[in-house]
Amino acid sequence: MEYPLLTPAQLANHLRSLRKARNLTQAQLGAKLGVEQARIGKIERDPGNVSVGQLMEILALLNVRIVLQAPESARGSTVARKKSTVW
Numbered sequence: 841m842e843y844p845l846l847t848p849a850q851l852a853n854h855l856r857s858l859r860k861a862r863n864l865t866q867a868q869l870g871a872k873l874g875v876e877q878a879r880i881g882k883i884e885r886d887p888g889n890v891s892v893g894q895l896m897e898i899l900a901l902l903n904v905r906i907v908l909q910a911p912e913s914a915r916g917s918t919v920a921r922k923k924s925t926v927w
Contacts, residue, residue, distance in 0.1 A: 843904075851887040858902045859884075872901050 843854045859869055859880075866884070867877040873894075883890045883898070890898075899905060 848886070848888045852884055855887060855898065855902075856884045858904060862902055864902075869898070869901065873897055 843850075845851050845854065859866070864872075865877075866880040870877045870880045873880070883894075887895070896906070
């Protein structure tokens with residue numbers, strides 16, 4: 841399933857939904873990550889305050905990954921092709 845993100849608020853909703861879909865409480869996810877439940881709550885409310893590294897750890901625990909994808913309108917452009925070859 842894909843979860844397109846355009847705003848931090850959408851990330852907050854997705855993180856919460858993914859955690860609940862895995863039948864995890866904030867405390868359980870926090871324990872797996874090595875942080876307090878309050879930290880998970882704060883991340884879910886405002887994911888703009890989480891480091892990329894910690895976000896990647898959370899997503900791994902939720903068994904999801906980040907995929908960078910150019911918008912449909914940019915896929916055929918020269919700029920999109922140049923960027924995609926860097927990775």
